[in-house]
Amino acid sequence: IGIAVDHFSPGVVAFLRVLFGAAVLTAVPAARRAVPRTEWPLIALLGVLWMAVPFMLFSVAQQWIDSSLAGMINAAAPLFTAVVASIVLRHPPGRIQLAGLGVGFAGVVAIASPSLGDGDSTGLGIVLVLLATVLYGCAFNLAAPLQRRNGALPVIWRAQLVSLVLLAPVGAASVPSSEF
DSSP states (O other): OTTGGGTSOHHHHHHHHHHHHHHHHHTOGGGGSOOOGGGHHHHHHHIIIIIIHHHHHHHHHTTTSOHHHHHHHHTTHHHHHHHHHHHHHTOOOOHHHHHHHHHHHHHHHHHHGGGGGGOHHHHHHHHHHHHHHHHHHHHHHHHHHHHHHHOHHHHHHHHHHHHHHHHHHHHHHHGGGOOO
């Protein structure tokens, strides 16, 4: 992403990421297995939370922060997944898990805080990556039951198709500001 945003606008980068993934899964017969229509609204939401919005946020953010910092902040996705799960299930984490989450979040702050002195745009980039990572935490909690019921590949492929449709206008509008 860091290299791509040097040449392509963020909308093109986000669109191409989903396009390449969907193209590969289209070639896999197991991904095309039928999924009940009743699951489509949740799969569409998954396409928004897991791909369309976070991929766009990462592409925008990496205009201002390094890929290494974005990747380290993104490693907090399991922390946000645990927090979202505890909220959704109304089952707060125990003391040991809470301590682990605290240490994990303290690590994210320790990693990100030295970069905050680099300017407002860096701070915005960090916030955008954090927001994308929070969305991943929501998406992972949504994806697990969908994938158990329907298989991972059919769910991911359909979520990619939804994301592709949502990102197509942004990608198309961003082509003129990109260098191919």
